[in-house]
Amino acid sequence: MRREVLLKKIVEDLELSEKYWPEFDIDSRIEDYKSVIKRDGNRYLKAVMEIIYEEKTTSRTLYKKILNLFEI
Amino acid sequence: MSSIINSVNLINWFNYKGNKNPINFTSGINVLVGTNNAGKTKLHNAFRFIICDEVILKIKDKEKADYKPVQIDKLEYLQEVYNNSSFRELPINRTSHVGVELVFQKIRSNGSKSYLLKKGFNVKKNENQNLEINNSVKQVFEIDSITKGSRRISEDFEEVLNTLLPKKFREFFIIEGEQMAMMTPMYGIGLKNTVKTLTDIHSVDTTVDIVDKLQGRVRQDKSKHELNRKDLSDKEREVLTKKNQTENENSRLRKDLNEKHQDLDAVNEGIKSLEASYSTTELRKQKLEELKNLKKEKEQIENKIDDHNRNFLDSFTNEKDFILSKMERYDLIEDSFEDLDSKFSSFIMERRAELNKKISKEEQRILGALSLSQLHPSTLESMIKENKCFFCNTELSNESKDFISNILIPHFKGGSSENDDELKNLQSLRKALNRIYSHSKKYAYVDANVMEDYKNTISIYHRELFDVGQQIKNFITNYGDEDDFDNDGFHILVEFKERIQKLTKLEKEISDLKERIDDYEKDISRYNSELNKFDPKVDEVSQKYENLKNFIDDIDKVFENIKEDIYLKFGNDLEIKATERFKKLMKNNPTTTEQKLKVEVSKSERGHMSDYRFEIQLRDSNENILSQPGGASSTLEPLSVVFGLIDISEIRTSYPFIADAPISRLTSDTKLSFFETLIEDEIFEQSIIITMDLWDNKENTINSLGESVLNLLNSSKGSSFIIMEPISNNEGVNFGYLLNGG
Numbered sequence: 001m002r003r004e005v006l007l008k009k010i011v012e013d014l015e016l017s018e019k020y021w022p023e024f025d026i027d028s029r030i031e032d033y034k035s036v037i038k039r040d041g042n043r044y045l046k047a048v049m050e051i052i053y054e055e056k057t058t059s060r061t062l063y064k065k066i067l068n069l070f071e072i
Numbered sequence: 073m074s075s076i077i078n079s080v081n082l083i084n085w086f087n088y089k090g091n092k093n094p095i096n097f098t099s100g101i102n103v104l105v106g107t108n109n110a111g112k113t114k115l116h117n118a119f120r121f122i123i124c125d126e127v128i129l130k131i132k133d134k135e136k137a138d139y140k141p142v143q144i145d146k147l148e149y150l151q152e153v154y155n156n157s158s159f160r161e162l163p164i165n166r167t168s169h170v171g172v173e174l175v176f177q178k179i180r181s182n183g184s185k186s187y188l189l190k191k192g193f194n195v196k197k198n199e200n201q202n203l204e205i206n207n208s209v210k211q212v213f214e215i216d217s218i219t220k221g222s223r224r225i226s227e228d229f230e231e232v233l234n235t236l237l238p239k240k241f242r243e244f245f246i247i248e249g250e251q252m253a254m255m256t257p258m259y260g261i262g263l264k265n266t267v268k269t270l271t272d273i274h275s276v277d278t279t280v281d282i283v284d285k286l287q288g289r290v291r292q293d294k295s296k297h298e299l300n301r302k303d304l305s306d307k308e309r310e311v312l313t314k315k316n317q318t319e320n321e322n323s324r325l326r327k328d329l330n331e332k333h334q335d336l337d338a339v340n341e342g343i344k345s346l347e348a349s350y351s352t353t354e355l356r357k358q359k360l361e362e363l364k365n366l367k368k369e370k371e372q373i374e375n376k377i378d379d380h381n382r383n384f385l386d387s388f389t390n391e392k393d394f395i396l397s398k399m400e401r402y403d404l405i406e407d408s409f410e411d412l413d414s415k416f417s418s419f420i421m422e423r424r425a426e427l428n429k430k431i432s433k434e435e436q437r438i439l440g441a442l443s444l445s446q447l448h449p450s451t452l453e454s455m456i457k458e459n460k461c462f463f464c465n466t467e468l469s470n471e472s473k474d475f476i477s478n479i480l481i482p483h484f485k486g487g488s489s490e491n492d493d494e495l496k497n498l499q500s501l502r503k504a505l506n507r508i509y510s511h512s513k514k515y516a517y518v519d520a521n522v523m524e525d526y527k528n529t530i531s532i533y534h535r536e537l538f539d540v541g542q543q544i545k546n547f548i549t550n551y552g553d554e555d556d557f558d559n560d561g562f563h564i565l566v567e568f569k570e571r572i573q574k575l576t577k578l579e580k581e582i583s584d585l586k587e588r589i590d591d592y593e594k595d596i597s598r599y600n601s602e603l604n605k606f607d608p609k610v611d612e613v614s615q616k617y618e619n620l621k622n623f624i625d626d627i628d629k630v631f632e633n634i635k636e637d638i639y640l641k642f643g644n645d646l647e648i649k650a651t652e653r654f655k656k657l658m659k660n661n662p663t664t665t666e667q668k669l670k671v672e673v674s675k676s677e678r679g680h681m682s683d684y685r686f687e688i689q690l691r692d693s694n695e696n697i698l699s700q701p702g703g704a705s706s707t708l709e710p711l712s713v714v715f716g717l718i719d720i721s722e723i724r725t726s727y728p729f730i731a732d733a734p735i736s737r738l739t740s741d742t743k744l745s746f747f748e749t750l751i752e753d754e755i756f757e758q759s760i761i762i763t764m765d766l767w768d769n770k771e772n773t774i775n776s777l778g779e780s781v782l783n784l785l786n787s788s789k790g791s792s793f794i795i796m797e798p799i800s801n802n803e804g805v806n807f808g809y810l811l812n813g814g
Contacts (some may be wrong), residue, residue: 070620
């Protein structure tokens with residue numbers, strides 16, 4: 001499963017999008033949301049993107065990035 | 073993108089003597105055929121050595137010798153690899169080389185690059201007549217596209233090799249017939265590993281795993297933060313501490329539970345594999361029985377032939393059956409008898425003429441001459457009646473008529489002269505001779521029948537012997553000889569019992585763990601209820617943690633759903649692709665039209681995570697399971713799955729597919745379709761197929777299947793058909809190109 005496909009599935013999930021990124025413009029023609037998310041700045045979407053593009057399952061950096069995104 | 077092997081050069085490599093043994097390949101299908109000991113497997117081993125750093129040698133282990141992959145930096149193995157003729161001729165302390173050189177081309181849309189890889193050992197023969205390694209050689213050269221000259225470069229050997237064929241794909245792209253049935257397990261972790269190697273489906277597992285770990289860390293840090301708050305009452309802190317400890321303990325138990333599940337899977341798979349081995353052993357036991365019966369049948373026929381030959385030879389020396397004519401050619405005896413009889417007949421006639429006093433000397437001479445013709449009196453009477461000489465077809469003169477009536481007819485009738493003793497002796501001798509002759513003739517007919525019977529029976533026996541010999545030969549080709557059979561399934565049963573005990577133990581442990589987790593869950597929920605009774609004290613950071621925790625819980629659920637969809641869809645896609653591959657490979661076998669490689673996807677819950685496994689079975693249209701170890705299609709089922717996975721994975725680079733004896737275990741109807749599939753395939757741009765199945769050892773030429781494959785390749789672009797002929801005394805191998813590049 002290619003990561004961009006996984007990201008697309010999450011971004012376009014109805015429940016998640018309504019709850020966490022209601023302002024984000026979903027366009028099913030977009031194959032790879034990576035650059036759009038980077039521009040948009042929604043922290044939930046950014047967190048999802050960081051998780052999907054992370055290689056290691058126990059990355060400290062990823063956790064720190066997520067905490068930063070959530071201002072903890 | 074593709075990588076194409078242009079050539080290999082084998083240096084003192086098994087029966088390839090000296091340092092110039094180049095073999096050139098083309099970009100399409102390269103078929104190499106040859107008789108036994110032509111150097112086919114040694115060529116395959118050369119690819120194995122330079123690409124996988126191993127060769128397959130027959131290694132003696134205790135009493136049994138088995139083919140095993142080994143590294144040849146061990147002297148005992150290198151000694152086997154090094155050409156023995158070169159070794160004999162190598163002076164003491166003189167340095168020599170053994171190894172393989174490979175030229176390949178990396179073709180990209182923006183151009184191509186050629187590399188020469190050299191791998192081997194510099195060696196010498198020491199004073200004890202043993203091989204010694206001076207140093208190993210691994211070198212990379214770049215080949216100039218214009219001058220074709222090579223220049224050594226500093227790039228890492230393994231990295232360059234990875235561009236020829238990445239390490240993870242090697243086990244699927246460099247194969248030999250025996251391994252095809254084991255290319256991938258058809259269930260469990262083994263199959264999942266194959267899927268992971270060939271596709272990127274596991275990236276969803278990684279993501280779900282990351283989310284799961286994040287959940288744990290957020291929960292832990294949130295609890296830690298809450299415990300550190302100063303506004304907590306002692307009671308509140310006590311409950312929170314207990315809750316925290318329980319959650320940590322629960323998390324540890326879940327981890328244990330996951331590990332136990334993995335152990336359980338491994339044990340279950342081991343049991344399944346033992347069951348397959350046992351049924352294979354049982355099947356092989358039956359096969360061994362079949363082989364033994366065939367060999368017994370062969371022995372019986374050989375005994376029958378021996379008995380038959382012995383009886384036939386005995387009949388020459390057995391007094392009762394002794395027949396002279398058996399010792400000589402009957403026609404010679406027949407000629408001698410006829411000669412003697414004719415002589416006796418003329419003696420009798422001459423004697424009659426002598427006894428007839430009425431005739432003159434001249435008439436006697438005529439009678440003597442006519443006696444040889446043995447004229448019958450009735451013929452002579454007809455001549456007079458018709459007034460015509462039957463010899464010269466002229467009218468008879470009166471004088472002639474008188475001579476015939478008065479002299480010849482009485483002479484040939486006998487009469488007065490019959491009282492003569494000499495004449496009587498001659499007549500009885502002739503009679504005796506004729507009696508012997510007729511007896512001999514009778515025996516001769518009997519002899520002819522005996523000979524005919526002998527010939528017929530012996531030819532039937534020899535036909536039977538040939539048939540059973542062929543059956544044995546085919547059997548050995550398909551299943552191996554007696555030595556190859558493991559006819560002792562006892563150790564499998566012992567291991568089976570041990571694993572069942574382990575399985576029972578693990579199941580008990582898992583059940584206990586689940587009970588404990590349930591108890592902890594109840595405790596946590598109780599602590600939460602207790603905590604809810606206290607005044608809510610929510611600070612900003614706690615709120616943020618809570619917010620993050622909820623978000624991660626939500627995306628975890630969605631990821632789990634996506635994961636399920638992905639695995640189910642993948643199972644479905646694999647079923648379609650693998651079945652397509654299977655049908656292509658079996659297209660000449662009409663029974664497979666309604667069959668499919670059914671992919672079952674099963675889900676198991678592991679604590680917070682779920683795990684998906686596959687199991688693939690060949691089934692008919694009524695979903696009856698057809699897969700069985702050692703079955704007719706058992707070799708092609710894993711191959712179809714691997715090819716199907718490669719189809720799904722959308723591997724963008726085409727790598728060379730190198731196979732030794734890939735069709736040896738296939739049924740005759742699928743051998744040709746194997747080549748047809750490769751020709752039609754776009755994934756396998758270059759294939760190097762080494763086989764003896766296209767060779768007729770008796771006629772020392774390609775067989776009818778070889779002709780069919782050659783015809784196929786003739787219409788396929790870039791294909792080659794190469795005949796390998798060994799030079800005696802391990803002096804090398806000759807290559808004859810029946811087709812070179814299509």
